Amino acid sequence: MKKFDLLAKADRALADGRIHHLGFSFHDTFETFKTIIDSYDNWTMCQFQYNYMNEDYQAGTAGLQYAASKGLATVIMEPLLGGKLAVPPQAIQELWDNAPMQRTPVEWAFRWLWNKPEVSIALSGMSTMQQVIENVESADRSGVGLMSEEELALVAQVRDKYAELCPIPCTACNYCMPCPNGVNIPGNFSHFNNGATYDAWDDARRRYGRMDEASQASACIQCRECEELCPQDIPISEWMPVVDQVLGQGRAYEECQLPG
Numbered sequence: 001m002k003k004f005d006l007l008a009k010a011d012r013a014l015a016d017g018r019i020h021h022l023g024f025s026f027h028d029t030f031e032t033f034k035t036i037i038d039s040y041d042n043w044t045m046c047q048f049q050y051n052y053m054n055e056d057y058q059a060g061t062a063g064l065q066y067a068a069s070k071g072l073a074t075v076i077m078e079p080l081l082g083g084k085l086a087v088p089p090q091a092i093q094e095l096w097d098n099a100p101m102q103r104t105p106v107e108w109a110f111r112w113l114w115n116k117p118e119v120s121i122a123l124s125g126m127s128t129m130q131q132v133i134e135n136v137e138s139a140d141r142s143g144v145g146l147m148s149e150e151e152l153a154l155v156a157q158v159r160d161k162y163a164e165l166c167p168i169p170c171t172a173c174n175y176c177m178p179c180p181n182g183v184n185i186p187g188n189f190s191h192f193n194n195g196a197t198y199d200a201w202d203d204a205r206r207r208y209g210r211m212d213e214a215s216q217a218s219a220c221i222q223c224r225e226c227e228e229l230c231p232q233d234i235p236i237s238e239w240m241p242v243v244d245q246v247l248g249q250g251r252a253y254e255e256c257q258l259p260g
Contacts, residue, residue, distance in 0.1 A: 007040050014042060023047065023075075026059055030066075033059040037070055045073040045120070051081050052112045052155050053162060068118035076113060076122040083125065084198035085109045088158075089165065095158050101151070107138045112155050114142035165197045167258065168239055169232045176226035176236065184215035185226060185236060192243045196253060201246070208247035217243035235259045 013019045023045035046067050048059040055061045067074050080086050086106050113119050126132050170189040195204030220240035238259035245251040
């Protein structure tokens with residue numbers, strides 16, 4: 001955009017009425033998010049992924065607050081994390097079931113978003129009229145500052161429980177990269193962890209299948225060079241065959257011999 005001076009062209013389009021508003025959709029780091037916002041004075045809105053599990057992911061809460069402080073409307077993608085938060089594993093559902101106020105996991109997720117004054121719009125992939133009705137009714141019952149401290153603590157407890165369900169403590173720091181054999185180590189771990197954490201193995205297998213074959217866990221030759229660089233001391237060469245067994249070969253996670 002900078003190379004071809006597209007923002008100047010956007011200004012001309014705004015000035016002559018061809019467009020009325022300009023915004024951007026975003027998938028990157030918080031620092032890049034700030035750079036984009038600060039590079040142009042006429043943004044109207046920004047769109048990014050955000051939910052109670054992604055407070056520190058990509059733009060995150062810091063980005064939400066920064067955009068709002070600059071007067072931008074914020075449009076939230078993935079409020080249910082691609083539907084993963086809508087049908088939680090049993091350990092998570094038990095926490096919701098024990099709440100003093102009974103709500104569906106979907107309503108808890110949206111209520112958490114609507115509680116934040118910086119959120120302008122939440123986009124949800126509704127596929128039935130009943131889901132449309134439920135989401136509208138949920139929004140009508142929600143609002144800024146309506147969640148109690150007890151309710152916010154419950155959402156934080158759910159977030160922590162999800163984190164406990166994550167089997168591989170990879171932070172995607174990329175210290176292990178590049179792999180000398182071309183394996184995308186953080187990418188493989190991300191798909192595997194998402195499958196285990198959200199009991200979403202079909203989705204994890206699809207994403208793994210879309211990876212270039214040379215970057216999949218199956219390409220690992222157990223050279224262990226990456227393990228010397230991992231600050232989390234993850235036995236990467238032991239996890240890679242498990243990742244491929246589950247995501248590449250379709251083996252059940254519960255049947256695998258896990259490292260450690």
